[in-house]
Amino acid sequence: EAGVAQSPRYKIIEKRQSVAFWCNPISGHATLYWYQQILGQGPKLLIQFQNNGVVDDSQLPKDRFSAERLKGVDSTLKIQPAKLEDSAVYLCASTLTGAHEQYFGPGTRLTVT
């Protein structure tokens, strides 16, 4: 069974530029999560989707971050414009409906200079 796929693995941009990350969850997993992991900290949930609907985006900085999950499968997370403090690893995870175990992708390491 293929795991959660993410791309790109690494991205370096200058502040005020925009960037987008892509996630493909495990086949059949209806719930998808985006986490932000700042160096030295645990992952923090940014947004949770159930199919193509948003369940929780309470910690998403909506003035600069956006996310979508068209057709309830792949998802993209966008930052526009980026700030220095957005430097982090962005992790995508997925689960089956009603399940507790989240399966994580390898993450995208973003460096904002």
Add this chain to the structure above:
Amino acid sequence: AQSVTQPDIHITVSEGASLELRCNYSYGATPYLFWYVQSPGQGLQLLLKYFSGDTLVQGIKGFEAEFKRSQSSFNLRKPSVHWSDAAEYFCAVGPNFGNEKLTFGTGTRLTIIP
């Protein structure tokens, strides 16, 4: 609100020695508890989980954890560590119904010395 505390930022142990990583949680009801491991440049891999029943749970790679309700703890243990166990370890707590967000601790970095 749920929270997780991992009091040890960094632990160093000798290869072959035993290991215990501490985790304390705060949650209003019976939580679901998890330990994840993150190797450099990798995503998080689930080591083990506790939902209910036997308070001593076995995981992958020879790890185990014990749920102690009276102490609000879920410590991770391994009797003999291997050099390949060097990684970052995260404890997480979630509510006892599915598809809800996990709250992670800040992690414990494990270094193994020969």
